[in-house]
Amino acid sequence: MHLEGKELCGKNVYCFEKDNKIVMYHSRKKVGELQLNDLGSITHIKIYEKRYVKNMLFFIDLKKNLVFDDIVGFPIEFKYLDQLKERLPLSKILYYGTILNSLTLIKYAVDREVEMDNNTFVHAAKHSKFSLLFHLRNNVSFPEEGMIAALEYKNYATIKSNSSKSFR
Numbered sequence: 001m002h003l004e005g006k007e008l009c010g011k012n013v014y015c016f017e018k019d020n021k022i023v024m025y026h027s028r029k030k031v032g033e034l035q036l037n038d039l040g041s042i043t044h045i046k047i048y049e050k051r052y053v054k055n056m057l058f059f060i061d062l063k064k065n066l067v068f069d070d071i072v073g074f075p076i077e078f079k080y081l082d083q084l085k086e087r088l089p090l091s092k093i094l095y096y097g098t099i100l101n102s103l104t105l106i107k108y109a110v111d112r113e114v115e116m117d118n119n120t121f122v123h124a125a126k127h128s129k130f131s132l133l134f135h136l137r138n139n140v141s142f143p144e145e146g147m148i149a150a151l152e153y154k155n156y157a158t159i160k161s162n163s164s165k166s167f168r
Contacts, residue, residue: 007062010055024056032056034066041067045074057083068092078102090114098124098131106131116140125149129157136161 006014013031015024024032031052035044047053053075060066061083068088074080076096085093085108094114097105106128114120116135124131125146132146143162150158 007059009059010052013052013055015059022059024052024059026052034060037069039067040065041069042071043069044072047073047075050075053080060084060087071096076100078105081105091120094120094131095123098128101128101130103130106134110134110138118142118145121146122149125158125162126153126155129155129161132158132161 006016009015009024013024013026015022017023020036020038022034022036023030031049032045032047032055034042034056035046037043045056047056057080066087068084070092071084071088076099078100081088081093081096081100081102082104085105088096090109090112091114093105094109094116097109098120116138117140121132121135121140121142122145124135126149135141146162147159150162
């Protein structure tokens with residue numbers, strides 16, 4: 001395999017850009033890709049084998065000019081998102097932190113004054129008691145919508161927290 005236009009991202013792992021994509025290969029096998037929009041920001045990430053996530057993170061860390069719109073398709077785990085939190089939009093950090101129920105990511109987004117509204121409150125009621133408590137501390141409260149979402153998703157910790165806060 002010739003190396004012209006390719007960047008090394010690890011042992012025998014190469015990345016190169018083609019047609020609004022940055023494609024990652026190991027030897028001759030495609031192991032991942034970054035989908036880019038017309039502005040050059042990342043909209044979708046595909047990783048075909050989990051062992052190449054570190055290589056993708058290394059490449060993203062090298063390319064400081066890459067901007068994120070979203071990380072759909074990226075493995076949602078704390079150890080990976082914690083490395084990307086400075087590069088992601090605050091709304092996405094709150095969104096994925098709520099899904100992970102990660103107090104660290106939620107606190108990071110709230111400390112940087114993420115915008116909280118009805119949609120984020122309902123999302124918090126579905127997934128995370130911690131995120132819901134941060135919403136309630138910042139006077140963002142939509143108790144009916146939150147309670148309905150928590151009941152639909154059977155999030156009993158959120159139901160208990162929301163009912164105790166709303167009836168005081």
